[in-house]
Amino acid sequence: MQGSFCDNIVRSSTKDAMPDSLGNYLIPTSYSRIVARELGLQERELPRLLEGTGLPPHVLLAGDESRISGQQQLQVMTNARRISNDPAFGLRLGSQLTPRSHGPIGYLALSSPDLLTALKSLRDFLPIRIPFAQVDLHEQGQSMACDLTILLPAPTTQLRMLVECFALVIQSLVESFLGRELREASIHFEYDRPAYGDRYEKYIHSELHFAQPASRVVLPAHLLTEANPEGDANSYAAARDMCAALLEQVPVTALSMTDRVKRFLLAQPAGSVNEENVARSLYISRRTLARRLQAEGSSYRRIREDMMAEMAAVQLRQGQLSVESIAVLLGYHDSANFRRAFRRWYGCSPQSFRDGVKPE
Incomplete structure (x- = not known):
């Protein structure tokens, strides 16, 4: 970081x-x-x-x-x-x-x-x-x-x-x-x-x-x-550092539609918005958003999946949070769903990735 x-x-x-x-x-x-x-x-x-x-x-x-x-x-x-x-x-x-x-x-x-x-x-x-x-x-x-x-x-x-x-x-x-x-x-x-x-x-x-x-x-x-009702302070500190680092990776000028979607997603709590929210933020319909992303060889789902995968990898490499905490941080209400998604992204379980085990 x-x-x-x-x-x-x-x-x-x-x-x-x-x-x-x-x-x-x-x-x-x-x-x-x-x-x-x-x-x-x-x-x-x-x-x-x-x-x-x-x-x-x-x-x-x-x-x-x-x-x-x-x-x-x-x-x-x-x-x-x-x-x-x-x-x-x-x-x-x-x-x-x-x-x-x-x-x-x-x-x-x-x-x-x-x-x-x-x-x-x-x-x-x-x-x-x-x-x-x-x-x-x-x-x-x-x-x-x-x-x-x-x-x-x-x-x-x-x-x-x-x-x-x-x-x-x-x-x-x-x-x-x-x-x-x-x-x-x-x-x-x-x-x-x-x-x-x-x-x-x-x-x-x-x-x-x-x-x-x-x-x-x-x-x-x-x-x-009055105490913070959001709870886990360590998770929030990690989220702030993560977003600050990831925002620096997105170009500021000459933004493509893909870049605009990335910036919007990075500025929101992970997992808190959907494709409809993104389209509305751009003042276009969901169909228009899909068409413009397709013209750039991308899609909302691909952008979101790539970003979630990168965020998960960053947190696992840092080793500060449990797999369950990372799942919550990324907006997964069920850690089992997060584990399935992670296996799809990297071909191994989150714990294996953290331990340095090669994909199965």
């Missing part, structure tokens, strides 16, 4: 978090893809979302690793609000921003041993993905305040949308740990209650306060020691 997951984050953070020469912050296009999905856009409709940005439609395709400026991201959100004809689109978008939508930061947070560590992970590594926002944590007696600051100059409407999104990002992270809706927090917004204020209660589950000195989420202190 080429260093730990966190090492990879630290190495990339200086370049990725820096504003461009015009003072705009550079942001992954993955967030604009979430916008497009929430709008239900088809491939031919993508240019509407990018009007006024100067960006080509391919930046909205899964696997694209481009970064866009803060101003371009604001324009995308402005276009989305117009296309949706919904003043509460910021709330709709925020509800889609689960921890896993933030790529490596989300996995880092979800692998944390407790909620406080997860919030600190979000605070410390947010510049890697969303450099125009800042989260600060402040203890306040029997509570902790998560202050939200938007560093990017933005008109009132867009600023409100961004703050709505970030309040829901915090809520989603906390709810991932609790395994239930967050009801005991207090959510503060520094702007006045908007005309669509009654819509907030559909998306935000805690007490709401408008026209406050700062935008923040206030959490009871007892929640901060």
Whole structure:
């Protein structure tokens, strides 16, 4: 392995978090893809979302690793609000921003041993993905305040949308740990209650306060020691290192459809998506995806099988996890199914492979 997951984050953070020469912050296009999905856009409709940005439609395709400026991201959100004809689109978008939508930061947070560590992970590594926002944590007696600051100059409407999104990002992270809706927090917004204020209660589950000195989420202190419900910390650490190393192997430029599918699969928990999910992320039908992959001499099944086989081999060679743990890591609910798949890939059992026994 080429260093730990966190090492990879630290190495990339200086370049990725820096504003461009015009003072705009550079942001992954993955967030604009979430916008497009929430709008239900088809491939031919993508240019509407990018009007006024100067960006080509391919930046909205899964696997694209481009970064866009803060101003371009604001324009995308402005276009989305117009296309949706919904003043509460910021709330709709925020509800889609689960921890896993933030790529490596989300996995880092979800692998944390407790909620406080997860919030600190979000605070410390947010510049890697969303450099125009800042989260600060402040203890306040029997509570902790998560202050939200938007560093990017933005008109009132867009600023409100961004703050709505970030309040829901915090809520989603906390709810991932609790395994239930967050009801005991207090959510503060520094702007006045908007005309669509009654819509907030559909998306935000805690007490709401408008026209406050700062935008923040206030959490009871007892929640901060909430343990990670995902369990096996070693498996999650191994998954993070594995994904960080494998992502480096996929070309960043001139992506083929095969490369795009690989990048999408590598950015998800193993075994958590299917061919339909991949097609939807590319704004095409499953049939179109199959046709384009076939033109490249590939297929979804072949890509998935090759990646799973490589991941399994990496973990077995490292020797840190049991065969059963590797099966779970790769999304197999039955280790017997994993063993059968492994024999198909390598002609031997996982344990024989680990022991260096030649294929039968």
